[in-house]
Amino acid sequence: MIGIYLIGTLIISSLLVVNRNRRVNYLLVGLFTVLQWILTLYEYNHLNKEELGYFIPDSLAILFLFALSVIIIPVFYHSFIYFKHSRDIPREQGVYFAAMIVLMASLSAAYLASHLGVSWVFIELTTLSASALIYHRRNLRSLEGTWKYIFVCSISITLVFIGILFLTLALQEEGLKNLSYHALVNKAPLLNVFWLKLSFLFILTGLTAKAGLVPMYTAGIDAKDKAPSPAGAVFASALMNMGFIAIYRFYEIISYTSIYAWSNKIILISGGLSVFVATVYMLRVKNFKRLLAYSGVYHIGLAVTGLASGGVGRYAAILHLILHTFTKSALFFQVGPVYRIFKSKNIYDMGNYFKYNLSGTLVLLVAFFTITAMPPTGMFVSEFMIFRSLFDSGNWGMLAGLLILLTLIIYAFGKNIFKILFTSPAGFNESEIPKIPVIESVPEFILLGLVMYLGIYPPAVFVNLINNAISLLP
Amino acid sequence: MGMQNRLYGYISILSFQGILLFGVAFIELIEIKPLNLVFVLFETIVFKTIAIPVFLNYVIKRNNITREAEPFLPNFFSVVIITAIILGSFLLSNTIHDTHLGKIFFVVALSALFTGLFIITTRRKIITHVIGFLVIENGVFVLSLAVGSTMPMMVNSGILIDIFASVFLLGIFANKIGDVLKEQDVDHLRQLKD
Numbered sequence: 327m328i329g330i331y332l333i334g335t336l337i338i339s340s341l342l343v344v345n346r347n348r349r350v351n352y353l354l355v356g357l358f359t360v361l362q363w364i365l366t367l368y369e370y371n372h373l374n375k376e377e378l379g380y381f382i383p384d385s386l387a388i389l390f391l392f393a394l395s396v397i398i399i400p401v402f403y404h405s406f407i408y409f410k411h412s413r414d415i416p417r418e419q420g421v422y423f424a425a426m427i428v429l430m431a432s433l434s435a436a437y438l439a440s441h442l443g444v445s446w447v448f449i450e451l452t453t454l455s456a457s458a459l460i461y462h463r464r465n466l467r468s469l470e471g472t473w474k475y476i477f478v479c480s481i482s483i484t485l486v487f488i489g490i491l492f493l494t495l496a497l498q499e500e501g502l503k504n505l506s507y508h509a510l511v512n513k514a515p516l517l518n519v520f521w522l523k524l525s526f527l528f529i530l531t532g533l534t535a536k537a538g539l540v541p542m543y544t545a546g547i548d549a550k551d552k553a554p555s556p557a558g559a560v561f562a563s564a565l566m567n568m569g570f571i572a573i574y575r576f577y578e579i580i581s582y583t584s585i586y587a588w589s590n591k592i593i594l595i596s597g598g599l600s601v602f603v604a605t606v607y608m609l610r611v612k613n614f615k616r617l618l619a620y621s622g623v624y625h626i627g628l629a630v631t632g633l634a635s636g637g638v639g640r641y642a643a644i645l646h647l648i649l650h651t652f653t654k655s656a657l658f659f660q661v662g663p664v665y666r667i668f669k670s671k672n673i674y675d676m677g678n679y680f681k682y683n684l685s686g687t688l689v690l691l692v693a694f695f696t697i698t699a700m701p702p703t704g705m706f707v708s709e710f711m712i713f714r715s716l717f718d719s720g721n722w723g724m725l726a727g728l729l730i731l732l733t734l735i736i737y738a739f740g741k742n743i744f745k746i747l748f749t750s751p752a753g754f755n756e757s758e759i760p761k762i763p764v765i766e767s768v769p770e771f772i773l774l775g776l777v778m779y780l781g782i783y784p785p786a787v788f789v790n791l792i793n794n795a796i797s798l799l800p
Numbered sequence: 801m802g803m804q805n806r807l808y809g810y811i812s813i814l815s816f817q818g819i820l821l822f823g824v825a826f827i828e829l830i831e832i833k834p835l836n837l838v839f840v841l842f843e844t845i846v847f848k849t850i851a852i853p854v855f856l857n858y859v860i861k862r863n864n865i866t867r868e869a870e871p872f873l874p875n876f877f878s879v880v881i882i883t884a885i886i887l888g889s890f891l892l893s894n895t896i897h898d899t900h901l902g903k904i905f906f907v908v909a910l911s912a913l914f915t916g917l918f919i920i921t922t923r924r925k926i927i928t929h930v931i932g933f934l935v936i937e938n939g940v941f942v943l944s945l946a947v948g949s950t951m952p953m954m955v956n957s958g959i960l961i962d963i964f965a966s967v968f969l970l971g972i973f974a975n976k977i978g979d980v981l982k983e984q985d986v987d988h989l990r991q992l993k994d
Contacts, residue, residue: 443957450961454968473926476972480933480965481920484940487961488913491940494947494954503951520896 327368328381328438334361335431342424346416351423355402358427365434366395382440382508385794389644390437390571393651394564396776398430400769404556404659407766411666418462422554425458429560436568442493442505445572446486449536452565453479459557460549471552478545482535489528496521507575511798514582523585529576530592537569538626540599550619550658555665558615559658562622563651570626570647574633581799593634598724600627605731608738613671614664617742618657621697624735625650631728632712639715640796645781646708652777653696653705656770660689663762664746668754673742677751682759685767687747692774694743698736704781805875806867807860810931811853817938818849828945832952843959844941852934855970859927870924878922885914905946912939930969937962 338358345351369383369391376382383391405426409419429452436448453476461472490505496517497503504510535542546566550558573593580589604624611617629646632639661671663686668676680687695702699709716725780788822844829837859865871878889910893903916936920929944958 450964473972476969477929477933480969481917481936483961484933484936484965487958488909488940488943491943491947491954491958494951498947498951 327365327372328377328435331361331365332431332435334358335427339424339427339431342420342427345420348416348419351416351420352406355423355427358430359398359402362395362398362430362434366391369438376440377438380441380444380506381435381438383438384440385791386571386574386644387437389648389788389791389795390564390567390651391434393567393648394430394433394437397559397563397651397655397773400655400659400773401426401556401560403769404559404662404766405554408554408556408662418464421458422462422557425455426557426560429455429459430564433560433564433568437571440507442490442507442510442576445575446483446490449486449533449568449572450483452536452568453483456549456553456557456561456565460553462554462557463552468552471548475545475549478542479535482532482542484532485528486532489525489530489532492521492525492528496525507579510579511582514579517583519583519585522580522583523588526576526580526585526589527592530573530596533569533572533576534596535569536565537573537630538566538600538623539569539596539630540603540623540627541596543600543603543623547616547619547623550622551613551615551671555615555658555661558619558661559655562619562658563655566622566626567647567651570629573630577633578798586800590634590636593630594721594724597627597629597631597634598727600624601631601728601731605734605738608735612673614673614676614742614746615658615661615671617673617739618654618661621735621739622650622654625654625697628709628712628728631724632715635712635715635719635721637715637718638711639719640799641792642708642711642715644792644795645784646705646712649705649708649777649781650697652773653693656689656773657693657697659770660686660693660767663766666760666762668751673745675751675754676746677749677754679747683762685764686762689767689770689774690743690747693770694739696774696777698739702782704777704779707781805871807865807925807927808857808867810928811856814856814931814934814938815849815853817935818844818847818852821848821938821941824942825945829952829955836952836956840955840959843963847963848938852966852970856927856931859970859973865925865927872922872924878918881918882911882915885918886911889914902946905942909939909943909946912936912942915939926973930973933969934966937966 335358338354338361342351342354345354366388370388372383373388374382374384405423409422432448432451432455436445436452439445439448457472457476457479460475461468493505493510497505497513531541534540535545538546546561550561553561577589577593580586600623604620604627607620608617608624611620625646629643629650632643632646663683664676664679665671667679667682670676679690692703696705699705713725713728716728822841825840825844826837829840860867873881886907889907892910893906896903896906913936916932916934916939919932919935923929923932940958941955941962944955947954
């Protein structure tokens, strides 16, 4: 099925590039959505069955594949709205949708890949398609964002390759040649520790560019800022999940070796620093999209912290990222209407959103409570479990630091969101405000409702999938 | 490379590295399949030694880039730091006890990697960033040679990413950035910040 899916994607995206008719564009995008859902359901029904030698749909992949397939529909819907309100050049529109489809296909394939080399190839493919999306507006600033993104990602992908080379050195000691995750997990205790350590450092550093962790998080921030908001939603959710999955799969290998405790420390440092950096920037940033992007750095940092502290934290990390996928993309979708009303991304130019777009206000308000993990919302559950796992594993200093930073983040986020919603903007011309139809906010409400449902009252299938996903860790 | 001030100097060094890699690859990989060997040698001699330097020269001429490399640091410090990088790699390699890897590969690869990163961070022009990236790629190539005789697949994929990323970066550089920016300074790419 994955073969058919990849070939279908290739055909659809090349048709999108050459096609100039808008109706046909819509049709092709719809076709891809159907294809994506067929793949998701097919893989779910063929759990843990190998395909083409390089893909295994295990529980972890299925979970994130479902999350991607859910946000795919609102992403396309909001892309159409975006094009309705911006200058409409058919060629650029075609390239945008083609790049988006290639991005989603390579994300799905990277989720499902069961071989280190194959996931590396698809990670590289996401860089390519993402850079086409960032360059969509074709001005100086988007060029800057694109160049930085490509450059940082090229370096990080090289670092991952160096890591893979070190891993092959570790393998050669045992005369092995197979780089599939399954084989590596089985042989993990035999590997040379020195090479494995180097390999872990290089691969982790390289993958942080995609996951959005310290040290390579910078490129992702510019990317989410400069890309159109529906593309930003994918970067801030599904793309970061891909980085997390790649780190997770390598972490699984490490967990069977003697450097397990050491690797936990490294991940804790990276996660803690990410939260710290996110806090510092969120306190001073004035661009709404960058604020959301830094909030993503905070959440992924928290998730890997939970993963590294073990116990219930592993379950919470995966749950947290899935809930984050829905919440963060809902927030990014709302950036579109906000930008249409205020013609600016700067929070200083915004205000009184309550008066201009009631449904959008409700989305922002509910999403704000969800993303800051206020008690009745879904993300509170996962965040609470992460803090509990830190408590259980005895990382007291880390726990205290994170709680202080979390308070600052809630303050920074709240200050800006309430400024947008309630205080009146300076020098704003009220006469030409476009009317935002209520229907545009409906997908966001559904996503936020899903977060509530999955967090508070998770269905048994969902819980089983997460438990299966973490069952490989010792 | 640390004390080189002119861009053409950088490019001739890159081309010289290509020749060296050709020699090393020839000696190291002589046992693998002839077709594969030809591919590797072709890549080093044609792509690394000739095509990239020629293309870089073309880019410099076409975009009227001034010939100074404009480092942030004085050349003296650059030399000191690069020497320290090489020494550090030697010291690190002394801690390895491994029969499968020639230490010399490890030293060369690591020092090329860090020298490349150093060049990227301390030079002002965007084109020197690309050159730094190419130095890193050369380091990766040396490292892949170390495992190459038993796993030629790694050398091939290393070469593919090398060609791919270099062409991609240089292509964007030549076509887009060159057209938009008149003076190609990193200072022009400083608008995205907080």
